[in-house]
Amino acid sequence: MGIKNVMVIGAGQMGSGIAQVCAQAGYSVLLNDLKQEFVERGLSGIKKNLARGVDKGKLEASAMEAAISLITASTSLEDAASVDLVIEAAVENMEVKADIFRKLDEYSPAHAILASNTSSLPITEIAAATKRPEKVIGMHFMNPVPVMKLVEIIRGLATADEVYNQIEEMTRVLGKVPVEVNDFPGFVSNRILMPMINEAIYTLYEGVATKEAIDEVMKLGMNHPMGPLTLADFIGLDTCLYIMETLYEGFGDSKYRPCPLLRKYVKAGWLGKKTGRGFYEY
Known part of the structure; x- marks a missing residue:
């Protein structure tokens, strides 16, 4: 099953950037955060970014409208029930991430891939919070996401080859350059x-x-x-x-x-x- 619907958890600078590039690539995106005001702030940032692209002649107004129409606000992790991929971009804290992944494991469909945008925490440990470690992977985007080309893709100890291949392919669809990295503290970057x-x-x-x-x-x-x-x-x-x-x-x-x-x-x-x-x- 291919990736069509994506949930991004965390509407801060990284999360909203990830949501933006996913929507621009044609994916249907749920942008999730703890409070509606956080999501609204993230959406407002995305609209400003896209509008700047239109002003500079780098983006058609129709492309901006199409991207915005693909992003929906979410404040409940239970909304993961309808997605093929979750990209978590919450605070860089193992307890917080493990708790999110435990809940995602419960709420998301069996085929869904769970990815973390962690910049340094072990994917293997995050995956251990779930019953599907083979479907857990790291997608470390660089800041600012819409501009930076690199995505470090980190395999956990149990990450399946098929999952890695799907994420590598999606990264290319986003217009990014995937680089495979093993699960060591801090990865490469x-x-x-x-x-x-x-x-x-x-x-x-x-x-x-x-x-x-x-x-x-x-x-x-x-x-x-x-x-x-x-x-x-x-x-x-x-x-x-x-x-x-x-x-x-x-x-x-x-x-x-x-x-x-x-x-x-x-x-x-x-x-x-x-x-x-x-x-x-x-």
Whole structure:
């Protein structure tokens, strides 16, 4: 059975981005969150994104209307009863994700594939919360989803080949590039990116250079489009800390130890762009 109906759980930046690209590719989408206001906010963001595409001449107005018409609001996980695929993009917390997957296992049809957009948590452990581990897989989209081409597809210990193939094919239909990754903490992207960001924070913490200088070196010297401290602010310092802790716990290697300055900023509530202050002020 092919994938036609998709439920996206979490209407934040990642979830709404995933819902948008699925709808633009012609899938019927249920955008789910805990409260109607969260879903409305996500839908409003999607409409703004699509309207911007129309204004820039990158998208036909009819294509925008068609995509919007394919997205329906949902505030109950029981709505998963009618879908072929669920993509979970909730908060990066194992207890929360395991609870969602337990419920999805109960509510969704037997053929449905359950995917997680986790950026660092083990798919095998998430799958263990269900009675269908062979149908659980990781789909790690990059932010912002409508722009970024990469999707890391992560097999759990029990993920079936057929499920992997379906998700790989769908990823291509979304206009993305699928890359197969095995189930290790941080996968590939965050296992490499986060220690670099953490090292940049140590460089600031130890007074090697100012934040502006550190970002400038990486932009001009390494051709990065954005400096690591600016990037950390955009990702969210709480998310950076959580991923570093996942790596540190998963590998037990001191090279993944989060910088004390990162911990301090998170405790202060300086989480980056979303709170108006991180390494920079917004």
